[in-house]
Amino acid sequence: MRPLCPCWSCYCLLLISSLGVQGTPVAPRADPEQVHLSYPGEPGSMTVTWTTWVPTPSEVQFGLQLTGPLPLRAQGTFSRFVDGGLLRRKLYIHRVTLRELLPGVQYVYRCGSSRGWSRRFRFRALKNGPHWSPRLAVFGDLGADNPKAFPRLRRDTQQGMYDAVLHVGDFAYNMDQDNARVGDKFMRLIEPVAASLPYMTCPGNHEERYNFSNYKARFSMPGNSEGLWYSWDLGPAHIISFSTEVYFFLSYGHHLVERQFHWLESDLQKANKNRAARPWIITMGHRPMYCSNADLDDCTWHESKVRKGLRGKFFGLEDLFYKYGVDLQLWAHEHSYERLWPIYDYQVFNGSREMPYTNPRGPVHIITGSAGCEERLTPFSLFPRPWSAVRVKEYGYTRLQILNGTHVHIQQVSDDQDGKIVDDIWVVRSLVGRMTYL
Secondary structure, rough: OOOHHHHHHHHHHHHOOOOOOOOOOOOOOOOOEEEEEEEOOOOOOOOEEEEEEOOOOEEEEEEEEOOOOOEEEEEEEEEEEEOOOOOOEEEEEEEEEEEEOOOOOOOEEEEEOEEEEEOOEEOOOOOOOOOOOOOOEEEEEOOOOOOOOHHHHHHHHHOOOOOOEEEEOOOOOOOOOHHHHHHHHHHHHHHHHHHOOEEEEEOOOOHOOOHHHHHHHHOOOOOOOOOOOOEEEEEEEEEEEEEHHOOOOOOOOOHHHHHHHHHHHHHHHHHHOOOOOEEEEEEEOOOOOOOEOOOOOOOOOOOOOHHHHOOOOEEEEHHHHHOOOOOOOEEEOOOEEEOOEEEEEEOOOOOOOOOOOEEEOOOOOEOOOOOEEEOOOOEEOOOOOOOEEEEOOOOOEEEEEOOOOEEEEEEEEEEEOEEEEEEEEEOOOOOOOOOOOO
């Protein structure tokens, strides 16, 4: 008898692997996975997002008890997402918003349908109003491979150290790779954190493929811009998330630069009118205006696109943010940590020589992109710039506490040094006369 040809053997193995134990095809899974939370901007609410591989009803069951029945119910919707890769893989993204939550109260929930339920997760509803002290974990550039700082971040979350996460762009590296399977892997990776805390995002350059489609589909941010730009209130702060990428991927439309700019200006005007209630204005965007890294990224150029705008004069963000008195600007992209002195137009505007961050006369910039990814850490230039205060080339992430209307506490955690705090500052601003720096 002639031996089977290699190609026929491969076909048989493929056929066998596609069959169940009883020799029948394996049905696509209806069990929820990649569960994560986000805050939709409405006090007393939380949005639960998850993925299935077949269309199913979208329901969240929740309550206050760790065990026993979950008496409360909320329904939502799902949308089919077709990845732009060769296989055109289909994912079903479910969204359910829980409302009328009691502020500061811990809830237990599970999501899914009669066809399959997730395990139980816990989260604490955000407190309402400006009079409390939110604690945030802040970082960017976290990959599915080499997510160095994530285990420590997960332990922090389990210990109840944070109220929310700000992920400042670049996820998975990249979510679209391997027909979006890398995106699935990443969303499973972050689930222990993201299913317990509102996981708030902004797009980075690694989300660009297929017009940021994986980013837009997988995350549920406030507003109506598919998560490209939005804002929300948290304690004494107004937090603005925006896309630096509209300045670089112009094939998706020059109009996005202008639309975002005018939205930012309108939002900043409203935020300034509300300074009495929420004194701090904080922005997050992926590519920084300044950095002292040894590469050729936008922030290393004097006339950065993000800072000065298209052709160096249209829709630049530094003048806009300075005009409206943005207090703190959070960035990533560079795989390192860098804190700047208060700065505007390359000039240092410290509050004083002794207390540079007390009533600074310019915004404070923090670059925190060292959470861990396959591209490793980014080196710094040999000599720091005059506006660079602290540079750390170690894996880690940032802790940010908005203590009250006058004090913000910023710490950098080094995972390389077993959780050591390698940078620690307070930004202090009086409530009087803080509308703008002008």
